[in-house]
Amino acid sequence: MRTDDDSWDITESVGATALGVAAIRAYESKREDALFHDPYAAKLVGAVASPGWDALMAGSLSGQNVDDGDLRGWSMGSVLIARTVYFDEYFAAAARAGIRQIVILAAGLDARAYRLEWPSGTRIFELDQPKVLAFKARALAEDEPAADRREVAIDLRQDWPKALLDKGFEPGEPTAWLAEGLLRYLPGHAQNQLLEKVVELSAPGSRLALNLGRGGDMADEFRERRKKVMAEAGITIDLENLFYPWEDRHDPRDWFAMHRWLVTEGDPVALLEDHGRSVPEAAKAGMAHHILMTATKPRGDETQ
Ligand SMILES: C[S@@+](CC[C@H](N)C(=O)[O-])C[C@H]1O[C@@H](n2cnc3c(N)ncnc32)[C@H](O)[C@@H]1O
Known part of the structure; x- marks a missing residue:
């Protein structure tokens, strides 16, 4: 059961979800037709030294292959791959637009600070719970980030x-924010407060990208089997006991539009198909329940 001040290590509670998404990124990275390469994902998941996590990352649990076996049609797996591509492209566009300040909310085992190309002068702030960041620091102790990476060990409900700001965030500079795989782990009021703070701390020209699952991603029968x-x-x-209800929160698309940010939606199925990846019909319905969006706070000279 969740509580207002619960905390976790990487293999516990919400922490384990960071391992889950990293395992899927490791699996995708090994495909011949991989849509991205995240060599750090396998290193991070391997650092827990557990046969179960190794099997998930290899795409094989109880002999079931992620693509062709029992997990086929797992919309969440396809969403995880689509959203990695979507957010990688989002950061590349932000860098091209001259943004040099990045904030990754609930960074978990996201290795973008290490694996993406960043223009010199880029500062990347990674926020997550203290034990999650400590695990990541130990696992990647020998690796060099590709930018000025700063850890902010904090609960996002605090x-x-x-x-x-204490770590050197500059509110006067445009920022590219990311909230990937975070919002449903926050109670609705905490999500709303978090997005309110993002708006307050964003200079004109700032951007934000996020995803938000509305639930109904998979048939009950499949969920139980998985x-x-x-x-x-x-x-x-x-997940069902880690997520807070969808109903108690603002829809971020409406919320950012109300604050006069320019909102663009991504379509995970179209994105994968545009990148040459076919999506099993069984996964499509669940993927349609998933919001993928970016929002941009106009500079003073842009029409709204
Ligand atoms: C599904 S993982 C996503 C991690 C990363 N963004 C990614 O996509 O690889 C969820 C992450 O949210 C973090 N998280 C959830 N609630 C949080 C909170 N209240 N404070 C800090 N971190 C939180 C967890 O620790 C975990 O790393």
Whole structure:
């Protein structure tokens, strides 16, 4: 059960979801037709030294292959791959637009600070719970980030703006924010407060990208099977009990539009197909429940 001040290590509670998404990135990175290469994902997941996590990352749990076996049609797996591509492209565009300040909210095991090309002078702030960032620091101790990476170890239900400012965040400079795989782990009021703070701290020309699952991603029958296979491998991620309800929060598309940011939506199915990846019909319905969006705060000279 979630509580207002719960905390976790990387293999526990919400922390394990960061391992789950990194395992899928590791799996995708090994495909011949991989849509991205994240060599750090395998290193990070491998650092927990657990056969279950190794099997998930290899795409094989109880002999089931992520693509062709029992997990086929897992819309969440396809969404994870699509959103990685979408947010990678988002950061590349932000860098081309001259943005040099990046804030990754709930960074988890996101290795973009290490694996993407960043223009010199880029500062990347990574926020997450202290034990999650400590695990990542240990696992990547020998790796060099490709930008000025600064850890902000804080719970995002607490006063994270102060912690961010204390680490050198410049509110007068345009920022590219990312909230990937975060919002449903926050109660609705905490999501709304977080987005309010993002607006307050954003200079004109700032951008934000996020994803938000509305639920209904997969048939119950499939969900139960997936849970059972993972539990047999010693992996417990009980999303239904980690997520807070969708209904108690603003829809971020409406919310940013109301604040006069320019909102653009991504379509995960179209994105994968545009990159030459076919999407199983079984996955498409669940993927349609997933919001992928960017929003830009206009500079003074742009029409709204
Ligand atoms: C599904 S993972 C996503 C991680 C990363 N953004 C990615 O996509 O690889 C969720 C992350 O949100 C973080 N998180 C959730 N609620 C949080 C909170 N209240 N404070 C800080 N971090 C939080 C977890 O620690 C975890 O790293």
